Amino acid sequence: MPVPDWVQDAIFYQIFPDRFANGDASIDPPNVQPWGTPPTVWHFQGGDLRGIMQHFDYLLDLGVNALYLNPIFQSASNHRYHTTDYFRIDPRLGTMEDFRAFLDLAHRNDVRVILDGVFNHCGRGFFAFNDILENQEHSPYLSWFHVHNFPVDAYSYGDARDYLGWWGMKGLPKFNTATPAVRRYLLDVARYWVEQGTDGWRLDVPNEIDDDSFWAEFRQVVKSANPDAYILGEIWNPDTRWVGDAHFDGLMHYPVRDALLRLLFAGTLDIPHFAEKVESLLSFYPRENAYAMYVPVGSHDTERLLTKVEGSVEKAKLAFLFQFAYPGAPAVYYGDEIGLTGGKDPECRGAFLWDPKYWNTELRDWVKTLIALRKQFTALRRGGFERLCMDVECGCYAFVRTHADGNVAMVLNAAPDERRYCVTAQPAGWQDGVVLRDLLRAGNEYVVSQGCFELTLPPWSGTLVT
Numbered sequence: 001m002p003v004p005d006w007v008q009d010a011i012f013y014q015i016f017p018d019r020f021a022n023g024d025a026s027i028d029p030p031n032v033q034p035w036g037t038p039p040t041v042w043h044f045q046g047g048d049l050r051g052i053m054q055h056f057d058y059l060l061d062l063g064v065n066a067l068y069l070n071p072i073f074q075s076a077s078n079h080r081y082h083t084t085d086y087f088r089i090d091p092r093l094g095t096m097e098d099f100r101a102f103l104d105l106a107h108r109n110d111v112r113v114i115l116d117g118v119f120n121h122c123g124r125g126f127f128a129f130n131d132i133l134e135n136q137e138h139s140p141y142l143s144w145f146h147v148h149n150f151p152v153d154a155y156s157y158g159d160a161r162d163y164l165g166w167w168g169m170k171g172l173p174k175f176n177t178a179t180p181a182v183r184r185y186l187l188d189v190a191r192y193w194v195e196q197g198t199d200g201w202r203l204d205v206p207n208e209i210d211d212d213s214f215w216a217e218f219r220q221v222v223k224s225a226n227p228d229a230y231i232l233g234e235i236w237n238p239d240t241r242w243v244g245d246a247h248f249d250g251l252m253h254y255p256v257r258d259a260l261l262r263l264l265f266a267g268t269l270d271i272p273h274f275a276e277k278v279e280s281l282l283s284f285y286p287r288e289n290a291y292a293m294y295v296p297v298g299s300h301d302t303e304r305l306l307t308k309v310e311g312s313v314e315k316a317k318l319a320f321l322f323q324f325a326y327p328g329a330p331a332v333y334y335g336d337e338i339g340l341t342g343g344k345d346p347e348c349r350g351a352f353l354w355d356p357k358y359w360n361t362e363l364r365d366w367v368k369t370l371i372a373l374r375k376q377f378t379a380l381r382r383g384g385f386e387r388l389c390m391d392v393e394c395g396c397y398a399f400v401r402t403h404a405d406g407n408v409a410m411v412l413n414a415a416p417d418e419r420r421y422c423v424t425a426q427p428a429g430w431q432d433g434v435v436l437r438d439l440l441r442a443g444n445e446y447v448v449s450q451g452c453f454e455l456t457l458p459p460w461s462g463t464l465v466t
Contacts, residue, residue, distance in 0.1 A: 012331035013064040021051030049094040063371035082123030112199040200230030243289040250292035293328035324370040325410035379403035412462030
């Protein structure tokens with residue numbers, strides 16, 4: 001069961017369904033907030049599947065070819081991590097017919113779709129847990145969860161004491177996956193949605209189901225339904241346990257994001273340690289898994305990119321540049337490309353602003369260009385990786401992606417002023433006299449001389465050269 005080959009070519013776009021676009025006001029909840037209202041943990045703003053379909057041209061124009069949707073199954077919460085029915089599309093998002101139409105639209109345009117699988121815990125309204133609340137110690141579903149005491153109290157304030165809840169939350173009872181019936185149920189869910197045509201799963205907190213046999217069986221079930229399905233694990237720290245034939249194809253590569261933002265914003269990582277970090281992470285995993293990592297610079301669980309870099313468009317552009325040049329599948333969190341801002345949850349989950357007057361068009365054009373270049377150059381998707389230079393004092397870091405179809409180098413200036421760099425060309429195989437062109441600054445060319453090429457970069461900027 002190899003890693004799906006298509007993931008190396010994927011450019012993901014993550015959508016938080018309630019906040020992307022409202023395409024059918026008739027299914028909004030009665031207390032829906034006006035679109036664009038500051039987001040809260042409790043309120044809905046009416047985003048739905050038809051909204052995504054109505055704005056699919058926007059996604060195609062941007063150039064993405066894979067979508068990751070936060071949970072879409074029935075739930076009482078706007079983020080839908082409190083699942084109450086895993087076999088039903090949340091009515092606030094649409095119907096099964098809407099979902100099939102959405103999948104058909106995506107696939108007709110060669111766009112893959114992966115869903116968020118929340119299999120560690122469910123919502124209090126899930127049928128088996130609801131039965132426990134109704135029947136207490138007489139419920140036939142006691143073994144589905146980790147119940148400690150009776151009567152089971154799930155709705156008063158405070159942490160869960162009568163049963164195990166995720167992070168102690170009463171609203172998120174944790175499944176007991178050691179129970180065969182629970183395993184069968186969850187694996188049936190995993191198989192069902194792949195059989196419906198989805199292209200894989202992003203798995204929420206899979207490390208909290210600390211059971212290798214469960215994940216081995218999960219992989220077998222998913223891959224038997226579709227050998228080309230992508231299995232992505234939300235693992236925040238480097239750990240080889242979670243990739244391979246018994247676990248996942250790739251992980252959400254938060255360690256790369258952390259290193260990048262520490263370099264650009266926090267000032268707690270200098271160029272040598274940044275280079276060591278991103279290069280060691282690349283060699284830490286088997287190549288097929290390293291190239292199947294999902295590489296984010298923002299997500300529904302983090303501060304918005306532009307907020308994280310204190311509103312610096314230059315630093316945001318540099319973050320995107322590195323992300324699109326580094327091995328793995330780059331992932332754009334909806335709205336980051338137009339400069340949406342916001343702190344951690346729930347602020348990072350604001351509504352997409354569809355009036356272009358609110359867009360940072362410079363940032364969006366930059367992301368669109370990077371997507372086009374990644375599609376154009378095989379090296380940026382599938383090429384090898386070699387460091388070209390690292391200048392401790394000058395803030396320079398450069399590497400080359402190598403491929404038989406042509407090499408592409410990335411050079412970045414992580415310094416607050418303009419710098420001129422001499423970048424070695426030998427690891428890229430560029431000999432003296434070769435003329436290199438700048439892919440992001442039209443008209444700029446560099447001649448290799450004495451084994452290197454020279455270029456000048458503005459503060460907090462970078463470019464691609466071929």
